[in-house]
Amino acid sequence: MKEVVGTEFEGIGNPLPEPLRRDIMQESTVYRSIWREAEEERNRAIAINLLRRGMAIDTIAPSTGLSIEEVQQLQQQLNESLQN
Template identity: 40%
Template sequence: LEGESEVLHIELQTDPTKVMPMRLADYRLRIHRKAPDKTIHQVVIYLRQTNSEQVYQEYFEIAGMYAEYRVIRIWEVPIAQLMQYSGLLPFAALGQTDNPEQVLRDSVQAMSQLPASNQQHEVLGAAYLLSGLVLDQAMIGKIIRRDVMRESVTYQAVLDEGREEGLQLGIKEGRQVGIEEARRSIVINLLREGASIDLIAKASGMSIDEINQLQDSL
């Protein structure tokens, strides 16, 4: 997101990597090159709970260079915050809870009440994939109806991947698709709220053409 004096850059990551600090520093320099007079805020959101020390690192440092960024460990985020916005509902089961099964049930109920059926299908598809980080597929299948899932482009992409390379690999690769679909859902919500296309592109990393296509589909 870009305002008059500030820029917010957000990264979604399933697991930490050693190159993440350098990647954030690289993006910071790119953003600074385009907007040298603006303050830059960077946030990394980690999706899968881990004991890795890397999810606590909030800076990049080499000789003569130091850059900070903020880290959000989604398993520490209160469920109420994730349930507050439709674009965040697919992430709810990953939040701060001892009962992700019940949280998924609650979030699915909230998703089922969204006004547009195609929006319901896609956020449910993203929820199906993302919740696989904390729940087994059998349990998820009991909560999210298969007849609904058949309408989800996200879910169908996973099935196609599974037929070609094996179901488990399809689901694993599909989780990244789920992250992308969740990002797509957030972008759609921003469009509906009247945010500018340039601002959405800078915040989401999607191209202007991709955003225009989403806008045309609304």
């Protein structure tokens, strides 16, 4: 039977078989993607709260990591929801 060989890491030899390492990397990529989406959603929620308090768009954008355009869109959505 052929031995499955993983990737060598500095000083620790061959800790993981290649298929397992590949699965872990795919899960890690999915996890990072989910984390980024959650972080972006949190930043949008923070921006909406700041808009409701009257903070300026040009202050909110750098504070949340959102672009000026994204914050303007959130402001427009907020205004439309208040009109309905």
